[in-house]
Amino acid sequence: MLSQQHIDTVKSTIPLLESVGSQITDHFYVRMFTHNPELKDIFNMSHQHSGGQSVALFNALAAYATHIDNLPVLTAAVERIAQKHTSFNIRPEHYDIVGHHLIETLRELAADAFTPEIEEAWVAAYGLLASVFIGRESELYTERAAADGGWSGPRRFRLIEKRIESELVKSLVFEPVDGQPVIGYQPGQYLGVKVKPTTSEHIEIRQYSLSDTPNGETYRISVKREAMGVPGQVSNYLHDGLRLNQEVELLAPAGDFLFTDRQRPVVAISAGVGLTPMISILETLAKQGYSQPIHYLHACENVEQHSFRKRVNQLAEVLPLTAHTWYNQDHSDAANTHHGLMDLSLIKEELPLNDGDFYLCGPTPFMRFIKQQLLNLGAAEDQIHYEVFGPHQDF
Numbered sequence: 579m580l581s582q583q584h585i586d587t588v589k590s591t592i593p594l595l596e597s598v599g600s601q602i603t604d605h606f607y608v609r610m611f612t613h614n615p616e617l618k619d620i621f622n623m624s625h626q627h628s629g630g631q632s633v634a635l636f637n638a639l640a641a642y643a644t645h646i647d648n649l650p651v652l653t654a655a656v657e658r659i660a661q662k663h664t665s666f667n668i669r670p671e672h673y674d675i676v677g678h679h680l681i682e683t684l685r686e687l688a689a690d691a692f693t694p695e696i697e698e699a700w701v702a703a704y705g706l707l708a709s710v711f712i713g714r715e716s717e718l719y720t721e722r723a724a725a726d727g728g729w730s731g732p733r734r735f736r737l738i739e740k741r742i743e744s745e746l747v748k749s750l751v752f753e754p755v756d757g758q759p760v761i762g763y764q765p766g767q768y769l770g771v772k773v774k775p776t777t778s779e780h781i782e783i784r785q786y787s788l789s790d791t792p793n794g795e796t797y798r799i800s801v802k803r804e805a806m807g808v809p810g811q812v813s814n815y816l817h818d819g820l821r822l823n824q825e826v827e828l829l830a831p832a833g834d835f836l837f838t839d840r841q842r843p844v845v846a847i848s849a850g851v852g853l854t855p856m857i858s859i860l861e862t863l864a865k866q867g868y869s870q871p872i873h874y875l876h877a878c879e880n881v882e883q884h885s886f887r888k889r890v891n892q893l894a895e896v897l898p899l900t901a902h903t904w905y906n907q908d909h910s911d912a913a914n915t916h917h918g919l920m921d922l923s924l925i926k927e928e929l930p931l932n933d934g935d936f937y938l939c940g941p942t943p944f945m946r947f948i949k950q951q952l953l954n955l956g957a958a959e960d961q962i963h964y965e966v967f968g969p970h971q972d973f
Contacts, residue, residue, distance in 0.1 A: 579702070580646075580702050580703060580705075580706045581702070583699070584698070584699040584702045584703060585646050585647050585699075585703075587695055587696055587698075587699035588643050588646050588699050588700060588703045589643060589644070589646060589647070591643060591696060591699075591700070592640065592643050592644060594688060594691060595636075595639060595640055595643060596640065598687055598688070599636065600633055600636045601687065602636060602639070602683060602684070602687060603633075603635040603636045603639070605683050605686065605687055606635070606679055606680060606683040607635075609679050609682065609683055609686075610675065610676070610679040613679065614675050614679075617672070617675070618780045619780050619781035620666050620667070620668070620672070620781075620783065621666075622782075622783070622784070638655070638659075641655070642703070642707060643703075646703060649710075654834075656710060656711065656714065657714070657834050658834050659711070660711055660714040660715050660718065661718065661832045661833050661834050662785070662832065662833075663711065663715055664715055664718045664719060664722075664770075664829065664830070664832050665768065665769070665770030665783070665785050665829045665830075665832040665833075666770060666783050666829070667731055667732060667770070667783075667829055668715065670712045673708040673711065673712060676708075677701075677704045677705070677708060680700075680704060681697065681700060681701060681704070684696075684697075684700060685697065718832070722761060722830045722831075725761050725762075726759060726761065726762075726794075727758065727759035727760040727761040727762070727794060728761040728830060729761070729830055730830070731829070732772055732827035732828070732829060733754060733756075733827065733828055733829075733830075734754070734755040734756070734825050734826075734827055735752035735753060735754050735755060735797070735825065735826055735827070735828045736752065736753055736754075736755050736823055736824070736825050737750055737751070737752055737820055737821070737822055737823065737824055737825075737826070738751050738752065738753050738796070738822065738823070739751035739822075740820075740822065743800055743885040743886055744882065744883050744884055744885040744886075744887075745882040745883050746802050746803050746851075746883055746885075747800055747801065747802050747803075747851055747883075747885040748800070748801055748803075748816070748817055749789060749798055749799070749800040749801075750798070750799055750800075750801060750816060750820070751796050751797070751798045752796060752797050752798075752799075752826065752828060753795065753796045755825060759794050759795065760794060760795060760796070760797065761830055761831065762792035762794065762831075763788055763792055763831035764831075764836045764837065765788075765791070765836070765837040765855065765858040765859040765861075765862045766787070766833060766835040766836045766837050766855045766858065766859065766937070766965065767787070767788055767831045767832060767833040767835070767836065767855075768785040768786055768787045768788060768799075768831065768832060768833045768855075769785065769786055769788060769797055769799055769828050769829065769830075769831055769832075770783055770784070770785055770828065770829030770830075770832065771783065771784050771785070771786055771799070771812070771816075771826060771827075771828060771829075772826065772827040772828070772829065773812060773815060773816070773820070773826050773827075775811045775812060775814075775815035775819060776815070776819060777811050777814075777815070778811050778812075778815075782811060782812050783829070784812045784813075785832075785833075786799035786800075786801055786854070787799065787800075787833075787854040787855040787858065787939075787965075788831060788854075788855070788858050789854040789855070789857045789858055789886075790857070790858060790861055791858065791861045791862050791865050797828070797831075799854070800851070800854045800857070800885065800886075801813050801816050801817065801851075802850065802851035803817045833965075835855065835937075835939070835963065835964070835965035837858075837859045837862065837937065838935070839866075839868075840935060841870060842870055842930070842933050842934060842935065843870050843871040843872070843873070843930035843933060843934035843935070844859070844863070844868075844870065844871075844872045844873070844934065844935055844937070845872075845873040845874075845875065845929060845930065845934050845935070845936045845937070846859055846860065846872075846873070846874045846875070846937050847874075847875045847876075847920075847936060847937065847938050847939075847940075847948055848875075848876050848877070848938070848939045848940050849876070849877040849878065849920070849939075849940030849941060849944040850877075850878055850879075850883075850940055850941065851885070852938075852939035852940030852941070852944075852965070853876055853885055853886060853939070854939075855937075855939050855965060856874065856876075856937065856939060857886050857889070857890075859937065860872070860874060860890065860893050860897070860899070861893070863897060864893050864896055864897050868897060868898075869898065870898070871898050871900075871930065871934075872897055872898055872899040872900070873899070873900050873901075873902070873928065873929065873930075873934075874890060874899060874900075874901045874902075875901075875902050875903075875904075875920065875922075875925075876890075876901070876902075876903050876904070877903070877904040877905075877906065877919070877920045877940070877944070878903075878904075878905065878906070879905065879906050879907050879908075880905050880906070880907040880908040881905060881908055881910065884903065884905075887903075900914070900928065901914060902914045902915075902916065902925055903915050903916065904916045904917070904918065904919065904920045904921075905917060906918060906919065919947075920944075920947075920948065920951075921951075922948070922951045922952065922955060923951070923955070926955050929955070929957075931952075931955055931956045931957045932956070934957075934961060935961055935963065936952055936957060936961055936962045936963065937963050937964070938962065938963070938964040938965070939964065939965040945964050949962055949964070
């Protein structure tokens with residue numbers, strides 16, 4: 579039971595959290611993986627090495643402490659995280675492990691400042707938060723298991739098709755090994771893919787947006803080869819290591835970045851491999867015979883890296899669709915093709931700034947850049963919907 583005294587005590591620790599900063603979460607992850615190394619088969623270790631996960635966890639802790647007396651403010655964040663957790667097959671017992679190491683981390687770093695009163699308050703606060711997540715995740719698992727073609731936990735699938743979409747992107751199609759139907763999904767959702775690359779000492783789980791419409795039989799994802807900096811172990815394995823007829827485990831479709839049919843103009847905006855949920859949206863609109871105006875704006879480095887270019891042109895023949903492309907490197911004389919960074923002012927007269935829905939997906943700096951342009955052009959905040967790769971970041 580979380581009392582008012584608990585709430586006041588947790589809020590009083592905000593300066594302490596801020597003074598220690600991400601040192602808390604760095605220490606937490608080292609401690610947890612030392613004592614519970616089996617969790618390395620669940621957590622994305624690439625995000626651990628980059629520091630992105632530690633920053634995201636610290637921000638989440640600070641936000642929870644700040645809004646502990648007004649949890650509805652965190653509803654959207656809780657839903658986003660709960661959806662992601664189900665794609666890692668997070669279960670109630672994992673919360674016990676995390677809670678233990680969180681409290682011990684605070685005790686070890688805060689020392690004398692971590693009084694029995696503060697410990698009691700944080701134990702109660704964490705217990706409440708864990709119960710919220712466990713409850714919502716239980717609902718999601720139950721709903722998906724009960725649906726036609728649904729399941730809970732990992733399910734074995736076989737790779738039946740691999741197709742090159744561009745210089746860096748390949749599409750992969752999976753069918754269930756058991757031959758049974760598969761659950762549907764909403765455009766914008768993703769699959770959890772569980773594999774053991776030959777280059778990794780751990781089982782790896784990654785999320786990839788579905789890039790087609792539901793058919794009840796198979797799933798398609800489209801994966802970018804991550805070659806810059808530290809090569810992506812899973813993306814490179816899916817490109818080069820996974821062969822036709824080999825098997826992987828998939829977690830049921832999840833995610834809260836959803837296309838909502840409001841029967842008004844739609845603008846899909848993407849950069850790089852952020853186009854995958856947009857292709858799912860466009861394919862869904864074509865299947866529905868959508869009659870409202872549709873705009874698809876895409877940015878990538880050059881024509882060789884432009885995935886689904888021909889397919890978008892085909893969709894423009896059956897949909898009220900106008901497409902614009904920005905190539906950062908290439909110059910092109912093709913219609914509606916631009917050079918450099920995406921500049922919405924060039925087409926502002928075409929955009930439904932007053933009554934349209936804008937869906938964004940791509941690297942966080944790109945979406946921040948586009949969102950600000952839309953706001954400057956007069957679009958309202960609630961017209962803009964976005965998907966963020968990796969640990970969640972607000973902008």
